[in-house]
Amino acid sequence: xxxxxxxxxxxxxxxxxxxxxxxxxxxxxxxxxxxxxxxxxxxxxxxxxxxxxxxxxxxxxxxxxxxxxxxxxxxxxxxxxxxxxxxxxxxxxxxxxxxxxxxxxxxxxxxxxxxxxxxxxxxxxxxxxxxxxxxxxxxxxxxxxxxxxxxxxxxxxxxxxxxxxxxxxxxxxxxxxxxxxxxxxxxxxxxxxxxxxxxxxxxxxxxxxxxxxxxxxxxxxxxxxxxxxxxxxxxxxxxxxxxxxxxxxxxxxxxxxxxxxxxx
Numbered sequence: 001x002x003x004x005x006x007x008x009x010x011x012x013x014x015x016x017x018x019x020x021x022x023x024x025x026x027x028x029x030x031x032x033x034x035x036x037x038x039x040x041x042x043x044x045x046x047x048x049x050x051x052x053x054x055x056x057x058x059x060x061x062x063x064x065x066x067x068x069x070x071x072x073x074x075x076x077x078x079x080x081x082x083x084x085x086x087x088x089x090x091x092x093x094x095x096x097x098x099x100x101x102x103x104x105x106x107x108x109x110x111x112x113x114x115x116x117x118x119x120x121x122x123x124x125x126x127x128x129x130x131x132x133x134x135x136x137x138x139x140x141x142x143x144x145x146x147x148x149x150x151x152x153x154x155x156x157x158x159x160x161x162x163x164x165x166x167x168x169x170x171x172x173x174x175x176x177x178x179x180x181x182x183x184x185x186x187x188x189x190x191x192x193x194x195x196x197x198x199x200x201x202x203x204x205x206x207x208x209x210x211x212x213x214x215x216x217x218x219x220x221x222x223x224x225x226x227x228x229x230x231x232x233x234x235x236x237x238x239x240x241x242x243x244x245x246x247x248x249x250x251x252x253x254x255x256x257x258x259x260x261x262x263x264x
Contacts, residue, residue, distance in 0.1 A: 119161070119186070120256040124249050126166035127228050127235050136230030137170040138180035138195070138210050141259060142223045147189075150217070151182055154193035161188055170228075180213070180225070196220065200241070207243075214238035224259045226252070 054069040123139065130137045140147070155176060159165060161183055169176045169191050179192040197209065198216035214225035219241040227236040227243075236245045237255050247255070 120253055120260070122161050122163040123166065123183075123226070123256065124253050125163040127226055127252065128249055129163070129167055130170055130228045131233040131235050134230055134233045135170055135172060135228065136177075136210055137166070137226070137228035138214060139166070139226040140180050140182045140193070140195070140217065140223050141225070141256065142182065142184050142221070143260065144222055147182055147184075147221065147223065150180075150193045150195060151190040154179055154182075154190045156190050157188050159188050161186055180217075195225075198241075211236065211238070211243065215241060215243055218242075224255070226256075 050069065054066070057065040057069060127137065127139070140150075165188065166181065168174060169181060169188075171177060176191040180195050181191045182189045182193055195213035196216040197212045198219055200215065200219075203212055203215065208229075208231070210230070211227050214227045214236070215238045217223055218225055218238045225238040227238065228234075229236070234246045235252060236243055237247060237252065239255075239259070244251075244255075
């Protein structure tokens with residue numbers, strides 16, 4: 001009997017070890033997909049070099065260097081360095097949970113709290129007019145993401161979306177034309193909002209701060225951003241950290257409807 005229990009315990013330890021390694025592998029891969037192609041990769045390599053150097057000086061019992069490097073190897077340092085990636089990681093977790101909730105809601109239709117879809121026609125007309133006059137614009141659409149931090153960086157408006165209002169806001173002589181407009185539930189919530197700029201090195205040099213801010217916001221939130229180029233008048237869309245350029249009015253309309261639909 002003890003013999004059987006011994007093997008049972010060994011099997012249990014082996015099974016837990018396999019599960020542990022599998023989950024660790026999934027976590028490492030997930031983190032890799034989040035930081036791939038960003039400046040965080042170089043930061044990770046730099047941290048590894050510092051940790052290796054710390055182990056070396058500690059093994060050699062170099063007390064002065066050990067005390068100095070102990071500060072840089074503190075657990076708080078990676079949190080400060082990778083706060084953007086940690087925030088993105090937690091956002092992805094929350095988004096996955098919300099996605100699971102959405103699947104349940106689709107299975108049980110009567111639990112769905114349907115929202116009124118925004119009429120995208122005024123927005124499409126506005127960006128066409130702005131593009132035709134080479135007037136730069138940055139328009140953020142959000143469904144679930146809490147953008148209060150970015151809304152409060154600008155001027156609160158809380159007005160119904162209209163083409164004339166958007167054109168007036170982004171007029172070159174308007175005090176509100178700098179920054180972004182945030183739209184939620186068919187209302188312009190705020191204007192002149194400051195967005196985070198992406199640190200991704202693969203953004204083409206021809207794109208300016210407006211495009212980089214659009215990509216930066218979509219890297220950390222579930223938002224869609226319309227960009228009108230001040231140089232070329234071309235209209236682009238940023239979504240999930242990527243950007244589509246030189247879009248037609250029909251492509252803009254389709255992308256907005258797809259994003260704002262209940263099943264998007």
